[in-house]
Amino acid sequence: MDYLDHLEAEAIYILREVAGQFEKPALLFSGGKDSITLVHLAKKAFRPGRFPFPLVHIDTGHNFPETIAFRDELIAELQEELIVGYVQDSIDAGKVVEQKGKNASRNQLQTTTLLDTIAENGFDACIGGARRDEEKARAKERIFSVRDEFGQWDPKRQRPELWNIYNGRIFKGENVRVFPISNWTELDVWNYIRRENIKLPSIYFSHERDVITRNGQLMTATEFLNIDHEDIVQRHRVRFRTVGDMTCTAAVLSEAYHIDDIIEEIQLSNVSERGARMDDKVSEAAMEDRKKGGYF
């Protein structure tokens, strides 16, 4: 077995542990390449049976339309259940307040919608596509990561996690976040996507797009950004390295039309994938703080 076989076998093993250990698991599906890879791995883990969990999407309302279209096609093909939690609902219910100002984003608000969706559906495990190479707080997280009643991660109280034994025992109200591709790097994911011929939303590949420059980053010119007269809209050939919502995911200039080009581009790049995420730039501990609060 080469290293991709090894990573695949490990991820399938973890997905089946979730099926075996929990009453009501869910797979958090963002529409990004990592969660699309998770879906592919779930097919390998459970077909010809059905997935022992629904897919759950937290919809900020500010998604790339390409992501939503891709999601709906995928679900139709899979014939699996999709549950959508809408940030707009949390706003309408007065549970969260929309940010104001030029750099307003719904990224922070997602956490509340996520926690409510988990509580309403009684999910005891949520599978996510986070990887340890993405960010330094994530580099610290266990594969089975216990969250308390409030969805919070306590990095100081992580359970020891030995060999391939995952302790998923929890009390009612708690839940476990599970990260089957923890040990994959960005390049591993792309190499796997190429090997397995996994379909992706078009925005991962180079295309023409109207963008504005904010804080040195190329942002999609969309109604969801508060564009004013200072912003200059320009058309560029770009693609996205990660896909969050439109207000926090920056594009990169790129001529990568095929997966081979993307892999070459990543190998040459000296900026990390999350370098294109405004949400991580807030402070040194931005990710840790969000995770403690219940974020993915």
Place this chain on the structure above:
Amino acid sequence: MDLLKFITAGSVDDGKSTLIGRLLYDTDSILDDQLEAIQRANRKNDDGTLDLAILTDGLKAEREQGITIDVAYKYFHTDRRKFIIADTPGHIQYTRNMVTGASNADLAIILIDARKGVVEQTRRHSFLVSLLAIPNILVCINKMDMVDYDKAVYDKIRADYERLAGNMEKTQVDYIPVSALKGDNIASSSSNTPWYEGKPLLEFLETVEVNRQPQTQQARFPVQWVIRPQTVELPDYRGYAGRIVGGDFSVGDRVVALPSGFMSTITRIELAGENLQIGENGASVIVHLADDIDISRGDMLVKADEQPALSQSFESDICWMDTKPLDLGQTYFLQQHGKITKVKIQDIVYRIDIQTLEKSASDSFGLNDIGRVRFKSADPLAFDHYASNKANGGAILIDSRNNLTIAALMIDKPVDN
């Protein structure tokens, strides 16, 4: 390309994080925006160079206290190999996190501060590494710049460590003098240590042969999940999903299900809809049997002529990881892959004094204690001697009162009641 998983261990401030930062830096694995973040954090070493330790100290509390609390995993590659590093904490208080990182490692780098030599944590970590049956140890004698790259210092520490390693028969031990801070013998051989003729660290890691093979090659298939679609097209489909550990299975193998003892024959091995002739060690597959026998999660398939021990009484090495001490009257859960059973600890066979490595009788067993105990389990447990099959001889203990993982078990052998 193959994958080497290693840990860095040693006492606090021996330079583990600095060494990892150096390795990442010298292999161009640190990206511009990450470097920028380090620069923004503005943590400098005494000589004005950037403090690379901050790369692995990913938690706020760690950066505030300047110590590593939990394992950080880092990924890098060279043209020859892919690497996963687990940077583990040095503080005795966080030994359980060190064990977490060590359990999956192929190699352990043990750092020793050249000024201090072998200290208690060196002994404890080395002992844990051998107990966890990590096949290779690399001793990096660090901060050589602070002892004028003196060969005599290196020789003395090496001799001390060799005495310590005398007790660890199955481990291959190598030594390199380094300065993680200055970069001596990390990416290239240093002119400051002309007396050292071995490889620099990076080349060593790229080329070291790791003996991952267990002593026996007996195949085990712990069943995780039963796949039964019960659809119109597949009314009778029944596949056992799991990951093979220890050896290979082939179609046609005569197998026995444990603990029930029912026999059958493998008719098909599947991976993602594809039929395989052989299911390899480490592969996650679906196995089909000729007979409809009762098998569920937690059961195990093995070849009929290669059976593991099956017992309700057994002895195990144990590393206690909870602040609450071992309680002989208490019922705990034992988890071995997908199998969970209630257990009681019948008695403490011995506890090991980490200073002298001597075994002595003891009534108490607390946080970070290492020793051996005797278990009685509610269900019979099918297991192998830990060192011969880690995946089927390793287990954890869970406190049923708070669900915490409180001990690591390296099961040794069945015992008579």
